[in-house]
Amino acid sequence: AQTVTQSQPEMSVQEAETVTLSCTYDTSESDYYLFWYKQPPSRQMILVIRQEAYKQQNATENRFSVNFQKAAKSFSLKISDSQLGDAAMYFCAYSWDSNYQLIWGAGTKLIIKP
Amino acid sequence: EPEVTQTPSHQVTQMGQEVILRCVPISNHLYFYWYRQILGQKVEFLVSFYNNEISEKSEIFDDQFSVERPDGSNFTLKIRSTKLEDSAMYFCASTPLAGGPNEQFFGPGTRLTVL
Numbered sequence: 176a177q178t179v180t181q182s183q184p185e186m187s188v189q190e191a192e193t194v195t196l197s198c199t200y201d202t203s204e205s206d207y208y209l210f211w212y213k214q215p216p217s218r219q220m221i222l223v224i225r226q227e228a229y230k231q232q233n234a235t236e237n238r239f240s241v242n243f244q245k246a247a248k249s250f251s252l253k254i255s256d257s258q259l260g261d262a263a264m265y266f267c268a269y270s271w272d273s274n275y276q277l278i279w280g281a282g283t284k285l286i287i288k289p
Numbered sequence: 290e291p292e293v294t295q296t297p298s299h300q301v302t303q304m305g306q307e308v309i310l311r312c313v314p315i316s317n318h319l320y321f322y323w324y325r326q327i328l329g330q331k332v333e334f335l336v337s338f339y340n341n342e343i344s345e346k347s348e349i350f351d352d353q354f355s356v357e358r359p360d361g362s363n364f365t366l367k368i369r370s371t372k373l374e375d376s377a378m379y380f381c382a383s384t385p386l387a388g389g390p391n392e393q394f395f396g397p398g399t400r401l402t403v404l
Binding site: 190 | 332395
């Protein structure tokens, strides 16, 4: 069965600094997709970044980038130049070539210190 | 910008009562999902819906649950006889295409409280 593990329940970072959130997953699939979603206090899930497993190049979206290590089944999120608006729960999620349901990690609460 | 909407934002019900949670997905989307998040726990997949039928469901989605798309716009989740453990946030999501790693667009959620 596919599982997603986020081992950091909470992380804090000083505003303008860089923080890395960890995610590992387990799967026997060869084609799959990985996502980071952000859930601010308003509770609406917002996609931050996604990665296709067949792509070797790490995805980047402005200040957000991932370190995708397929062999290690690791998918970490790096947030550069952290901003107060980045404060939220961050969820790592996985889907595969079925009906693309998302399997979720437990989440990491990110605190930004001004 | 189009968005997924959900009503009500908060539903309080008595154990054993039926509840219907409503979602309006983005209009040109084809795949629809329900997820739930019990307070302090992981988000869990409940069911996916495509072409007017369930495409996959989790073991959580037992006979007490049902979904339908009654009028081509609404997508509802019905819980026939609620239990205390059904208390959770319920999220609806939709995605535009039938395949591929497309972004799932989420609604704001309905908080269900079963007393």
